[in-house]
Amino acid sequence: MxxxxxxxxxxxxxxxxxxxxxxxxxxxxxxxxxxxxxxxxxxxxxxxxxxxxxxxxxxxxxxxxxxLRPFEIAKKEISQDGTTKFLFELIDQEQVESVLIPTASRTTVCVSTQVGCKFGCKFCASGIGGWNRNLTTAEIVTQIMHVKDEAQKHAQPLSHIVFMGIGEPLDNYDNLVKAIRIINDKKAINIGARRITVSTCGVIPKILQLGQEGIQIELAISLHGYDNESRNVLMPVNKKYPFSDLIEACKQYQKNYRRQITFEYILIKDITCSTKALTSLKKSFKGLICKMNLIPYNPVSEFDHKTPTRQEMYQFRDQLKDFGIHATIRAPRGKDINSACGQLRRSIK
Ligand code: SF4
The missing domain is CATH 1.10.150.530 (DNA polymerase; domain 1)
Known part of the structure:
Protein backbone atom coordinates (compact mmCIF):
# COMPACT_ATOMS: atom_id res chain seq x y z
CA MET A 1 0.00 0.00 0.00
CA LEU A 68 -3.83 13.90 -1.10
CA ARG A 69 -3.83 12.45 2.35
CA PRO A 70 -3.23 13.57 5.91
CA PHE A 71 -0.28 12.45 8.00
CA GLU A 72 -0.77 9.96 10.78
CA ILE A 73 -0.67 11.94 14.01
CA ALA A 74 1.58 9.67 16.09
CA LYS A 75 1.38 11.88 19.15
CA LYS A 76 -0.12 15.20 20.20
CA GLU A 77 0.96 16.91 23.41
CA ILE A 78 -0.55 20.05 24.85
CA SER A 79 1.51 22.26 27.14
CA GLN A 80 0.13 24.13 30.14
CA ASP A 81 0.65 27.35 28.16
CA GLY A 82 -1.49 26.10 25.23
CA THR A 83 1.46 25.22 22.97
CA THR A 84 0.63 22.02 21.10
CA LYS A 85 3.30 19.71 19.72
CA PHE A 86 2.50 17.24 16.96
CA LEU A 87 4.55 14.20 16.07
CA PHE A 88 3.64 13.32 12.49
CA GLU A 89 4.38 10.03 10.82
CA LEU A 90 5.35 10.36 7.17
CA ILE A 91 4.60 7.93 4.36
CA ASP A 92 7.94 6.11 4.86
CA GLN A 93 7.38 5.92 8.64
CA GLU A 94 9.88 8.68 9.36
CA GLN A 95 8.65 11.18 11.93
CA VAL A 96 8.83 14.95 12.29
CA GLU A 97 7.47 17.47 14.76
CA SER A 98 5.54 20.72 14.34
CA VAL A 99 4.40 23.09 17.04
CA LEU A 100 1.35 25.33 17.34
CA ILE A 101 2.15 28.38 19.45
CA PRO A 102 -0.84 30.56 20.38
CA THR A 103 -0.32 33.95 22.02
CA ALA A 104 -2.65 36.87 22.62
CA SER A 105 -1.60 38.63 19.41
CA ARG A 106 -0.75 35.83 16.97
CA THR A 107 -0.99 32.13 16.24
CA THR A 108 2.22 30.67 14.93
CA VAL A 109 3.19 27.29 13.58
CA CYS A 110 6.78 26.16 13.84
CA VAL A 111 7.52 23.88 10.89
CA SER A 112 10.17 21.21 10.23
CA THR A 113 11.98 21.00 6.89
CA GLN A 114 14.13 17.88 7.19
CA VAL A 115 14.10 14.50 8.92
CA GLY A 116 16.97 15.19 11.30
CA CYS A 117 19.71 17.70 10.62
CA LYS A 118 23.32 17.65 9.40
CA PHE A 119 24.50 20.76 11.18
CA GLY A 120 24.83 19.48 14.74
CA CYS A 121 24.60 22.79 16.61
CA LYS A 122 25.76 22.04 20.11
CA PHE A 123 22.62 23.11 21.95
CA CYS A 124 20.06 21.49 19.72
CA ALA A 125 18.32 18.15 20.10
CA SER A 126 17.21 18.09 16.45
CA GLY A 127 20.68 17.36 15.12
CA ILE A 128 21.60 14.64 17.60
CA GLY A 129 20.35 11.71 15.50
CA GLY A 130 21.94 13.06 12.31
CA TRP A 131 20.22 13.76 9.00
CA ASN A 132 18.07 11.31 7.15
CA ARG A 133 16.33 13.14 4.32
CA ASN A 134 14.78 16.37 3.12
CA LEU A 135 11.05 16.89 3.45
CA THR A 136 9.17 17.40 0.21
CA THR A 137 7.24 20.60 -0.42
CA ALA A 138 4.06 18.60 0.22
CA GLU A 139 5.36 17.39 3.58
CA ILE A 140 6.22 20.95 4.57
CA VAL A 141 2.80 22.37 3.70
CA THR A 142 0.92 19.36 5.08
CA GLN A 143 2.32 20.10 8.54
CA ILE A 144 0.85 23.57 8.24
CA MET A 145 -2.54 22.25 7.10
CA HIS A 146 -2.78 19.96 10.14
CA VAL A 147 -1.82 22.73 12.54
CA LYS A 148 -4.20 25.12 10.77
CA ASP A 149 -7.02 22.60 11.35
CA GLU A 150 -6.16 22.47 15.04
CA ALA A 151 -5.88 26.27 15.34
CA GLN A 152 -9.27 26.73 13.70
CA LYS A 153 -10.86 24.30 16.16
CA HIS A 154 -9.84 26.74 18.88
CA ALA A 155 -10.93 29.79 16.85
CA GLN A 156 -7.33 30.93 16.52
CA PRO A 157 -6.67 31.43 12.81
CA LEU A 158 -3.08 30.81 11.87
CA SER A 159 -1.26 34.08 11.36
CA HIS A 160 2.49 33.35 11.32
CA ILE A 161 4.81 30.63 10.04
CA VAL A 162 8.30 30.07 11.37
CA PHE A 163 10.73 27.61 9.85
CA MET A 164 12.45 26.78 13.11
CA GLY A 165 11.48 23.13 13.54
CA ILE A 166 13.66 20.14 12.80
CA GLY A 167 16.25 20.66 10.05
CA GLU A 168 18.09 23.52 8.39
CA PRO A 169 15.55 25.12 6.02
CA LEU A 170 18.16 26.50 3.62
CA ASP A 171 19.70 23.03 3.26
CA ASN A 172 16.41 22.03 1.60
CA TYR A 173 16.27 25.19 -0.45
CA ASP A 174 14.15 24.34 -3.50
CA ASN A 175 11.41 22.54 -1.55
CA LEU A 176 11.40 25.32 1.03
CA VAL A 177 11.03 28.15 -1.49
CA LYS A 178 8.27 26.30 -3.33
CA ALA A 179 6.45 25.76 -0.02
CA ILE A 180 6.84 29.45 0.85
CA ARG A 181 5.27 30.45 -2.46
CA ILE A 182 2.27 28.18 -1.69
CA ILE A 183 1.99 29.56 1.86
CA ASN A 184 2.13 33.11 0.52
CA ASP A 185 -0.24 32.53 -2.45
CA LYS A 186 -3.64 34.24 -2.00
CA LYS A 187 -5.31 31.25 -3.65
CA ALA A 188 -3.61 28.89 -1.20
CA ILE A 189 -2.68 29.39 2.46
CA ASN A 190 -2.49 33.18 2.03
CA ILE A 191 -0.08 34.22 4.75
CA GLY A 192 1.80 37.43 4.01
CA ALA A 193 5.55 37.19 3.35
CA ARG A 194 6.29 39.38 6.33
CA ARG A 195 4.60 36.84 8.57
CA ILE A 196 6.85 34.06 7.35
CA THR A 197 10.24 33.64 9.02
CA VAL A 198 13.05 31.42 7.85
CA SER A 199 15.61 30.67 10.49
CA THR A 200 19.03 29.50 9.39
CA CYS A 201 22.20 28.46 11.12
CA GLY A 202 24.04 30.55 8.53
CA VAL A 203 24.28 28.83 5.15
CA ILE A 204 25.72 31.90 3.43
CA PRO A 205 25.32 31.03 -0.29
CA LYS A 206 21.64 30.25 0.28
CA ILE A 207 21.07 33.45 2.27
CA LEU A 208 22.41 35.35 -0.72
CA GLN A 209 20.23 33.30 -3.11
CA LEU A 210 17.16 33.94 -0.94
CA GLY A 211 17.97 37.63 -1.18
CA GLN A 212 17.42 37.36 -4.95
CA GLU A 213 14.09 35.47 -4.90
CA GLY A 214 11.90 38.55 -4.58
CA ILE A 215 9.99 37.17 -1.58
CA GLN A 216 10.30 39.56 1.30
CA ILE A 217 10.22 37.09 4.13
CA GLU A 218 11.77 37.63 7.50
CA LEU A 219 15.23 36.21 8.01
CA ALA A 220 16.36 34.95 11.40
CA ILE A 221 19.91 33.86 12.01
CA SER A 222 20.85 31.39 14.72
CA LEU A 223 23.89 33.32 15.79
CA HIS A 224 24.70 31.95 19.24
CA GLY A 225 28.19 33.39 19.28
CA TYR A 226 29.70 36.86 19.28
CA ASP A 227 32.80 36.26 17.15
CA ASN A 228 34.43 33.47 15.18
CA GLU A 229 35.92 31.70 18.12
CA SER A 230 32.84 31.73 20.35
CA ARG A 231 30.55 30.78 17.50
CA ASN A 232 32.74 27.76 16.77
CA VAL A 233 31.88 26.42 20.22
CA LEU A 234 28.18 25.99 19.52
CA MET A 235 27.88 26.19 15.75
CA PRO A 236 30.07 23.79 13.76
CA VAL A 237 28.72 25.45 10.57
CA ASN A 238 30.85 28.45 11.51
CA LYS A 239 33.97 26.60 10.38
CA LYS A 240 32.61 26.58 6.84
CA TYR A 241 30.75 29.91 6.93
CA PRO A 242 32.55 32.14 9.44
CA PHE A 243 30.96 34.76 11.65
CA SER A 244 32.26 37.84 9.83
CA ASP A 245 31.19 36.53 6.37
CA LEU A 246 27.78 35.72 7.83
CA ILE A 247 27.32 39.28 9.07
CA GLU A 248 28.32 40.57 5.62
CA ALA A 249 25.74 38.25 3.98
CA CYS A 250 23.10 39.63 6.35
CA LYS A 251 24.02 43.17 5.34
CA GLN A 252 23.61 42.15 1.69
CA TYR A 253 20.20 40.56 2.39
CA GLN A 254 19.15 43.71 4.17
CA LYS A 255 20.26 45.87 1.26
CA ASN A 256 18.05 43.83 -1.11
CA TYR A 257 14.89 43.73 1.00
CA ARG A 258 15.31 46.52 3.56
CA ARG A 259 14.03 44.14 6.21
CA GLN A 260 15.22 44.03 9.77
CA ILE A 261 17.18 40.85 10.51
CA THR A 262 16.54 38.89 13.67
CA PHE A 263 19.41 37.23 15.46
CA GLU A 264 18.58 34.30 17.69
CA TYR A 265 21.05 34.21 20.50
CA ILE A 266 21.04 31.57 23.18
CA LEU A 267 22.08 32.79 26.59
CA ILE A 268 24.37 30.22 28.11
CA LYS A 269 25.97 30.94 31.41
CA ASP A 270 29.60 32.07 31.05
CA ILE A 271 29.65 31.22 27.34
CA THR A 272 27.44 33.63 25.40
CA CYS A 273 26.25 35.77 28.32
CA SER A 274 29.36 37.85 29.15
CA THR A 275 30.91 41.33 28.90
CA LYS A 276 33.25 40.19 26.14
CA ALA A 277 30.23 39.07 24.12
CA LEU A 278 28.55 42.47 24.53
CA THR A 279 31.55 44.43 23.27
CA SER A 280 32.02 42.21 20.26
CA LEU A 281 28.34 42.25 19.26
CA LYS A 282 28.26 46.03 19.39
CA LYS A 283 31.19 46.19 16.93
CA SER A 284 29.84 43.58 14.52
CA PHE A 285 26.31 44.94 14.26
CA LYS A 286 27.38 48.44 13.24
CA GLY A 287 25.37 49.48 10.19
CA LEU A 288 22.91 46.61 10.49
CA ILE A 289 19.24 47.08 11.37
CA CYS A 290 18.54 44.14 13.58
CA LYS A 291 16.91 42.85 16.67
CA MET A 292 18.06 40.15 19.02
CA ASN A 293 15.96 37.40 20.44
CA LEU A 294 17.70 36.28 23.56
CA ILE A 295 16.77 32.72 24.34
CA PRO A 296 17.45 31.34 27.79
CA TYR A 297 19.17 28.01 27.24
CA ASN A 298 16.73 25.10 27.41
CA PRO A 299 18.24 22.02 28.99
CA VAL A 300 18.87 19.11 26.62
CA SER A 301 19.94 15.98 28.46
CA GLU A 302 22.94 15.28 26.19
CA PHE A 303 24.63 18.66 26.92
CA ASP A 304 25.82 20.12 30.23
CA HIS A 305 25.43 23.86 29.51
CA LYS A 306 23.78 26.00 32.17
CA THR A 307 21.10 28.71 31.99
CA PRO A 308 22.26 32.13 33.36
CA THR A 309 20.39 33.57 36.30
CA ARG A 310 17.46 35.89 35.62
CA GLN A 311 19.52 38.86 36.75
CA GLU A 312 22.41 38.00 34.42
CA MET A 313 20.03 37.73 31.48
CA TYR A 314 18.28 41.04 32.17
CA GLN A 315 21.61 42.77 32.60
CA PHE A 316 22.82 41.42 29.25
CA ARG A 317 19.62 42.59 27.53
CA ASP A 318 19.77 46.06 29.08
CA GLN A 319 23.37 46.54 28.08
CA LEU A 320 22.57 45.61 24.48
CA LYS A 321 19.77 48.20 24.58
CA ASP A 322 22.26 50.77 25.84
CA PHE A 323 24.30 50.08 22.70
CA GLY A 324 21.18 50.69 20.58
CA ILE A 325 20.53 47.02 19.81
CA HIS A 326 16.87 46.14 20.28
CA ALA A 327 16.85 43.00 22.36
CA THR A 328 14.15 40.95 24.05
CA ILE A 329 14.27 37.84 26.15
CA ARG A 330 12.02 35.24 24.63
CA ALA A 331 9.70 33.55 27.08
CA PRO A 332 10.19 29.84 26.58
CA ARG A 333 7.04 28.18 25.27
CA GLY A 334 6.05 24.56 25.66
CA LYS A 335 9.07 23.74 27.78
CA ASP A 336 7.13 21.10 29.73
CA ILE A 337 6.54 19.13 26.51
CA ASN A 338 10.07 19.61 25.07
CA SER A 339 8.84 21.87 22.30
CA ALA A 340 10.85 24.93 23.17
CA CYS A 341 13.60 26.13 20.85
CA GLY A 342 16.30 23.51 20.31
CA GLN A 343 14.29 20.73 21.92
CA LEU A 344 12.54 19.26 18.89
CA ARG A 345 13.65 15.79 17.88
CA ARG A 346 13.14 13.48 14.97
CA SER A 347 11.27 11.02 17.09
CA ILE A 348 9.98 10.61 20.61
CA LYS A 349 9.45 6.86 20.21
S1 SF4 B 1 19.65 24.56 15.37
FE1 SF4 B 1 18.80 24.14 13.34
S2 SF4 B 1 20.61 23.85 12.05
FE2 SF4 B 1 21.32 23.64 14.17
S3 SF4 B 1 21.22 21.41 14.60
FE3 SF4 B 1 19.28 22.35 15.28
S4 SF4 B 1 17.91 22.07 13.53
FE4 SF4 B 1 20.01 21.81 12.76
Whole structure:
Protein backbone atom coordinates (compact mmCIF):
# COMPACT_ATOMS: atom_id res chain seq x y z
CA MET A 1 0.00 0.00 0.00
CA UNK A 2 2.67 2.48 1.02
CA UNK A 3 4.83 1.61 -2.01
CA UNK A 4 1.87 2.24 -4.24
CA UNK A 5 1.22 5.59 -2.56
CA UNK A 6 4.87 6.54 -2.69
CA UNK A 7 4.89 6.09 -6.47
CA UNK A 8 2.20 8.72 -6.92
CA UNK A 9 3.01 12.41 -6.70
CA UNK A 10 1.48 14.31 -3.81
CA UNK A 11 -0.50 17.15 -5.40
CA UNK A 12 0.79 19.51 -2.70
CA UNK A 13 4.22 19.25 -4.35
CA UNK A 14 2.83 21.23 -7.28
CA UNK A 15 2.86 25.00 -7.55
CA UNK A 16 -0.25 26.74 -8.86
CA UNK A 17 1.37 27.08 -12.30
CA UNK A 18 2.19 23.36 -12.33
CA UNK A 19 -1.43 22.46 -11.51
CA UNK A 20 -2.52 24.68 -14.43
CA UNK A 21 -0.04 22.92 -16.73
CA UNK A 22 -1.32 19.52 -15.62
CA UNK A 23 -4.93 20.56 -16.23
CA UNK A 24 -4.08 21.84 -19.69
CA UNK A 25 -2.38 18.56 -20.48
CA UNK A 26 -5.52 16.61 -19.62
CA UNK A 27 -7.73 19.11 -21.53
CA UNK A 28 -9.31 20.68 -18.47
CA UNK A 29 -9.83 24.41 -17.94
CA UNK A 30 -7.13 26.38 -16.11
CA UNK A 31 -9.59 27.91 -13.61
CA UNK A 32 -9.99 24.46 -12.06
CA UNK A 33 -6.55 25.02 -10.55
CA UNK A 34 -7.97 27.81 -8.40
CA UNK A 35 -10.78 25.53 -7.24
CA UNK A 36 -8.36 22.72 -6.43
CA UNK A 37 -6.10 25.09 -4.49
CA UNK A 38 -9.06 26.48 -2.54
CA UNK A 39 -10.25 22.99 -1.58
CA UNK A 40 -6.81 21.91 -0.42
CA UNK A 41 -5.50 25.04 1.26
CA UNK A 42 -8.53 27.10 2.27
CA UNK A 43 -11.26 24.52 2.89
CA UNK A 44 -8.70 22.06 4.29
CA UNK A 45 -10.09 18.93 2.60
CA UNK A 46 -8.01 15.77 2.70
CA UNK A 47 -9.45 13.91 -0.31
CA UNK A 48 -10.33 14.59 -3.94
CA UNK A 49 -13.83 13.12 -3.42
CA UNK A 50 -14.73 16.15 -1.31
CA UNK A 51 -14.04 18.62 -4.13
CA UNK A 52 -17.71 18.89 -5.04
CA UNK A 53 -17.50 21.61 -7.68
CA UNK A 54 -15.20 19.47 -9.84
CA UNK A 55 -16.70 16.97 -12.26
CA UNK A 56 -16.70 13.31 -11.24
CA UNK A 57 -14.35 12.58 -14.16
CA UNK A 58 -11.84 15.16 -13.00
CA UNK A 59 -11.98 13.97 -9.40
CA UNK A 60 -11.34 10.40 -10.57
CA UNK A 61 -8.49 11.53 -12.77
CA UNK A 62 -6.91 13.43 -9.88
CA UNK A 63 -7.24 10.34 -7.67
CA UNK A 64 -5.56 8.26 -10.33
CA UNK A 65 -2.65 10.70 -10.78
CA UNK A 66 -2.05 12.12 -7.30
CA UNK A 67 -2.30 11.51 -3.62
CA LEU A 68 -3.83 13.90 -1.10
CA ARG A 69 -3.83 12.45 2.35
CA PRO A 70 -3.23 13.57 5.91
CA PHE A 71 -0.28 12.45 8.00
CA GLU A 72 -0.77 9.96 10.78
CA ILE A 73 -0.67 11.94 14.01
CA ALA A 74 1.58 9.67 16.09
CA LYS A 75 1.38 11.88 19.15
CA LYS A 76 -0.12 15.20 20.20
CA GLU A 77 0.96 16.91 23.41
CA ILE A 78 -0.55 20.05 24.85
CA SER A 79 1.51 22.26 27.14
CA GLN A 80 0.13 24.13 30.14
CA ASP A 81 0.65 27.35 28.16
CA GLY A 82 -1.49 26.10 25.23
CA THR A 83 1.46 25.22 22.97
CA THR A 84 0.63 22.02 21.10
CA LYS A 85 3.30 19.71 19.72
CA PHE A 86 2.50 17.24 16.96
CA LEU A 87 4.55 14.20 16.07
CA PHE A 88 3.64 13.32 12.49
CA GLU A 89 4.38 10.03 10.82
CA LEU A 90 5.35 10.36 7.17
CA ILE A 91 4.60 7.93 4.36
CA ASP A 92 7.94 6.11 4.86
CA GLN A 93 7.38 5.92 8.64
CA GLU A 94 9.88 8.68 9.36
CA GLN A 95 8.65 11.18 11.93
CA VAL A 96 8.83 14.95 12.29
CA GLU A 97 7.47 17.47 14.76
CA SER A 98 5.54 20.72 14.34
CA VAL A 99 4.40 23.09 17.04
CA LEU A 100 1.35 25.33 17.34
CA ILE A 101 2.15 28.38 19.45
CA PRO A 102 -0.84 30.56 20.38
CA THR A 103 -0.32 33.95 22.02
CA ALA A 104 -2.65 36.87 22.62
CA SER A 105 -1.60 38.63 19.41
CA ARG A 106 -0.75 35.83 16.97
CA THR A 107 -0.99 32.13 16.24
CA THR A 108 2.22 30.67 14.93
CA VAL A 109 3.19 27.29 13.58
CA CYS A 110 6.78 26.16 13.84
CA VAL A 111 7.52 23.88 10.89
CA SER A 112 10.17 21.21 10.23
CA THR A 113 11.98 21.00 6.89
CA GLN A 114 14.13 17.88 7.19
CA VAL A 115 14.10 14.50 8.92
CA GLY A 116 16.97 15.19 11.30
CA CYS A 117 19.71 17.70 10.62
CA LYS A 118 23.32 17.65 9.40
CA PHE A 119 24.50 20.76 11.18
CA GLY A 120 24.83 19.48 14.74
CA CYS A 121 24.60 22.79 16.61
CA LYS A 122 25.76 22.04 20.11
CA PHE A 123 22.62 23.11 21.95
CA CYS A 124 20.06 21.49 19.72
CA ALA A 125 18.32 18.15 20.10
CA SER A 126 17.21 18.09 16.45
CA GLY A 127 20.68 17.36 15.12
CA ILE A 128 21.60 14.64 17.60
CA GLY A 129 20.35 11.71 15.50
CA GLY A 130 21.94 13.06 12.31
CA TRP A 131 20.22 13.76 9.00
CA ASN A 132 18.07 11.31 7.15
CA ARG A 133 16.33 13.14 4.32
CA ASN A 134 14.78 16.37 3.12
CA LEU A 135 11.05 16.89 3.45
CA THR A 136 9.17 17.40 0.21
CA THR A 137 7.24 20.60 -0.42
CA ALA A 138 4.06 18.60 0.22
CA GLU A 139 5.36 17.39 3.58
CA ILE A 140 6.22 20.95 4.57
CA VAL A 141 2.80 22.37 3.70
CA THR A 142 0.92 19.36 5.08
CA GLN A 143 2.32 20.10 8.54
CA ILE A 144 0.85 23.57 8.24
CA MET A 145 -2.54 22.25 7.10
CA HIS A 146 -2.78 19.96 10.14
CA VAL A 147 -1.82 22.73 12.54
CA LYS A 148 -4.20 25.12 10.77
CA ASP A 149 -7.02 22.60 11.35
CA GLU A 150 -6.16 22.47 15.04
CA ALA A 151 -5.88 26.27 15.34
CA GLN A 152 -9.27 26.73 13.70
CA LYS A 153 -10.86 24.30 16.16
CA HIS A 154 -9.84 26.74 18.88
CA ALA A 155 -10.93 29.79 16.85
CA GLN A 156 -7.33 30.93 16.52
CA PRO A 157 -6.67 31.43 12.81
CA LEU A 158 -3.08 30.81 11.87
CA SER A 159 -1.26 34.08 11.36
CA HIS A 160 2.49 33.35 11.32
CA ILE A 161 4.81 30.63 10.04
CA VAL A 162 8.30 30.07 11.37
CA PHE A 163 10.73 27.61 9.85
CA MET A 164 12.45 26.78 13.11
CA GLY A 165 11.48 23.13 13.54
CA ILE A 166 13.66 20.14 12.80
CA GLY A 167 16.25 20.66 10.05
CA GLU A 168 18.09 23.52 8.39
CA PRO A 169 15.55 25.12 6.02
CA LEU A 170 18.16 26.50 3.62
CA ASP A 171 19.70 23.03 3.26
CA ASN A 172 16.41 22.03 1.60
CA TYR A 173 16.27 25.19 -0.45
CA ASP A 174 14.15 24.34 -3.50
CA ASN A 175 11.41 22.54 -1.55
CA LEU A 176 11.40 25.32 1.03
CA VAL A 177 11.03 28.15 -1.49
CA LYS A 178 8.27 26.30 -3.33
CA ALA A 179 6.45 25.76 -0.02
CA ILE A 180 6.84 29.45 0.85
CA ARG A 181 5.27 30.45 -2.46
CA ILE A 182 2.27 28.18 -1.69
CA ILE A 183 1.99 29.56 1.86
CA ASN A 184 2.13 33.11 0.52
CA ASP A 185 -0.24 32.53 -2.45
CA LYS A 186 -3.64 34.24 -2.00
CA LYS A 187 -5.31 31.25 -3.65
CA ALA A 188 -3.61 28.89 -1.20
CA ILE A 189 -2.68 29.39 2.46
CA ASN A 190 -2.49 33.18 2.03
CA ILE A 191 -0.08 34.22 4.75
CA GLY A 192 1.80 37.43 4.01
CA ALA A 193 5.55 37.19 3.35
CA ARG A 194 6.29 39.38 6.33
CA ARG A 195 4.60 36.84 8.57
CA ILE A 196 6.85 34.06 7.35
CA THR A 197 10.24 33.64 9.02
CA VAL A 198 13.05 31.42 7.85
CA SER A 199 15.61 30.67 10.49
CA THR A 200 19.03 29.50 9.39
CA CYS A 201 22.20 28.46 11.12
CA GLY A 202 24.04 30.55 8.53
CA VAL A 203 24.28 28.83 5.15
CA ILE A 204 25.72 31.90 3.43
CA PRO A 205 25.32 31.03 -0.29
CA LYS A 206 21.64 30.25 0.28
CA ILE A 207 21.07 33.45 2.27
CA LEU A 208 22.41 35.35 -0.72
CA GLN A 209 20.23 33.30 -3.11
CA LEU A 210 17.16 33.94 -0.94
CA GLY A 211 17.97 37.63 -1.18
CA GLN A 212 17.42 37.36 -4.95
CA GLU A 213 14.09 35.47 -4.90
CA GLY A 214 11.90 38.55 -4.58
CA ILE A 215 9.99 37.17 -1.58
CA GLN A 216 10.30 39.56 1.30
CA ILE A 217 10.22 37.09 4.13
CA GLU A 218 11.77 37.63 7.50
CA LEU A 219 15.23 36.21 8.01
CA ALA A 220 16.36 34.95 11.40
CA ILE A 221 19.91 33.86 12.01
CA SER A 222 20.85 31.39 14.72
CA LEU A 223 23.89 33.32 15.79
CA HIS A 224 24.70 31.95 19.24
CA GLY A 225 28.19 33.39 19.28
CA TYR A 226 29.70 36.86 19.28
CA ASP A 227 32.80 36.26 17.15
CA ASN A 228 34.43 33.47 15.18
CA GLU A 229 35.92 31.70 18.12
CA SER A 230 32.84 31.73 20.35
CA ARG A 231 30.55 30.78 17.50
CA ASN A 232 32.74 27.76 16.77
CA VAL A 233 31.88 26.42 20.22
CA LEU A 234 28.18 25.99 19.52
CA MET A 235 27.88 26.19 15.75
CA PRO A 236 30.07 23.79 13.76
CA VAL A 237 28.72 25.45 10.57
CA ASN A 238 30.85 28.45 11.51
CA LYS A 239 33.97 26.60 10.38
CA LYS A 240 32.61 26.58 6.84
CA TYR A 241 30.75 29.91 6.93
CA PRO A 242 32.55 32.14 9.44
CA PHE A 243 30.96 34.76 11.65
CA SER A 244 32.26 37.84 9.83
CA ASP A 245 31.19 36.53 6.37
CA LEU A 246 27.78 35.72 7.83
CA ILE A 247 27.32 39.28 9.07
CA GLU A 248 28.32 40.57 5.62
CA ALA A 249 25.74 38.25 3.98
CA CYS A 250 23.10 39.63 6.35
CA LYS A 251 24.02 43.17 5.34
CA GLN A 252 23.61 42.15 1.69
CA TYR A 253 20.20 40.56 2.39
CA GLN A 254 19.15 43.71 4.17
CA LYS A 255 20.26 45.87 1.26
CA ASN A 256 18.05 43.83 -1.11
CA TYR A 257 14.89 43.73 1.00
CA ARG A 258 15.31 46.52 3.56
CA ARG A 259 14.03 44.14 6.21
CA GLN A 260 15.22 44.03 9.77
CA ILE A 261 17.18 40.85 10.51
CA THR A 262 16.54 38.89 13.67
CA PHE A 263 19.41 37.23 15.46
CA GLU A 264 18.58 34.30 17.69
CA TYR A 265 21.05 34.21 20.50
CA ILE A 266 21.04 31.57 23.18
CA LEU A 267 22.08 32.79 26.59
CA ILE A 268 24.37 30.22 28.11
CA LYS A 269 25.97 30.94 31.41
CA ASP A 270 29.60 32.07 31.05
CA ILE A 271 29.65 31.22 27.34
CA THR A 272 27.44 33.63 25.40
CA CYS A 273 26.25 35.77 28.32
CA SER A 274 29.36 37.85 29.15
CA THR A 275 30.91 41.33 28.90
CA LYS A 276 33.25 40.19 26.14
CA ALA A 277 30.23 39.07 24.12
CA LEU A 278 28.55 42.47 24.53
CA THR A 279 31.55 44.43 23.27
CA SER A 280 32.02 42.21 20.26
CA LEU A 281 28.34 42.25 19.26
CA LYS A 282 28.26 46.03 19.39
CA LYS A 283 31.19 46.19 16.93
CA SER A 284 29.84 43.58 14.52
CA PHE A 285 26.31 44.94 14.26
CA LYS A 286 27.38 48.44 13.24
CA GLY A 287 25.37 49.48 10.19
CA LEU A 288 22.91 46.61 10.49
CA ILE A 289 19.24 47.08 11.37
CA CYS A 290 18.54 44.14 13.58
CA LYS A 291 16.91 42.85 16.67
CA MET A 292 18.06 40.15 19.02
CA ASN A 293 15.96 37.40 20.44
CA LEU A 294 17.70 36.28 23.56
CA ILE A 295 16.77 32.72 24.34
CA PRO A 296 17.45 31.34 27.79
CA TYR A 297 19.17 28.01 27.24
CA ASN A 298 16.73 25.10 27.41
CA PRO A 299 18.24 22.02 28.99
CA VAL A 300 18.87 19.11 26.62
CA SER A 301 19.94 15.98 28.46
CA GLU A 302 22.94 15.28 26.19
CA PHE A 303 24.63 18.66 26.92
CA ASP A 304 25.82 20.12 30.23
CA HIS A 305 25.43 23.86 29.51
CA LYS A 306 23.78 26.00 32.17
CA THR A 307 21.10 28.71 31.99
CA PRO A 308 22.26 32.13 33.36
CA THR A 309 20.39 33.57 36.30
CA ARG A 310 17.46 35.89 35.62
CA GLN A 311 19.52 38.86 36.75
CA GLU A 312 22.41 38.00 34.42
CA MET A 313 20.03 37.73 31.48
CA TYR A 314 18.28 41.04 32.17
CA GLN A 315 21.61 42.77 32.60
CA PHE A 316 22.82 41.42 29.25
CA ARG A 317 19.62 42.59 27.53
CA ASP A 318 19.77 46.06 29.08
CA GLN A 319 23.37 46.54 28.08
CA LEU A 320 22.57 45.61 24.48
CA LYS A 321 19.77 48.20 24.58
CA ASP A 322 22.26 50.77 25.84
CA PHE A 323 24.30 50.08 22.70
CA GLY A 324 21.18 50.69 20.58
CA ILE A 325 20.53 47.02 19.81
CA HIS A 326 16.87 46.14 20.28
CA ALA A 327 16.85 43.00 22.36
CA THR A 328 14.15 40.95 24.05
CA ILE A 329 14.27 37.84 26.15
CA ARG A 330 12.02 35.24 24.63
CA ALA A 331 9.70 33.55 27.08
CA PRO A 332 10.19 29.84 26.58
CA ARG A 333 7.04 28.18 25.27
CA GLY A 334 6.05 24.56 25.66
CA LYS A 335 9.07 23.74 27.78
CA ASP A 336 7.13 21.10 29.73
CA ILE A 337 6.54 19.13 26.51
CA ASN A 338 10.07 19.61 25.07
CA SER A 339 8.84 21.87 22.30
CA ALA A 340 10.85 24.93 23.17
CA CYS A 341 13.60 26.13 20.85
CA GLY A 342 16.30 23.51 20.31
CA GLN A 343 14.29 20.73 21.92
CA LEU A 344 12.54 19.26 18.89
CA ARG A 345 13.65 15.79 17.88
CA ARG A 346 13.14 13.48 14.97
CA SER A 347 11.27 11.02 17.09
CA ILE A 348 9.98 10.61 20.61
CA LYS A 349 9.45 6.86 20.21
S1 SF4 B 1 19.65 24.56 15.37
FE1 SF4 B 1 18.80 24.14 13.34
S2 SF4 B 1 20.61 23.85 12.05
FE2 SF4 B 1 21.32 23.64 14.17
S3 SF4 B 1 21.22 21.41 14.60
FE3 SF4 B 1 19.28 22.35 15.28
S4 SF4 B 1 17.91 22.07 13.53
FE4 SF4 B 1 20.01 21.81 12.76
Missing amino acids: NNQLQQKEDIRNLSYEEVVQYLNKIQEKSFRATQIFEWIYQKNVWSFEQMKNLSKDLRERLMQDFI
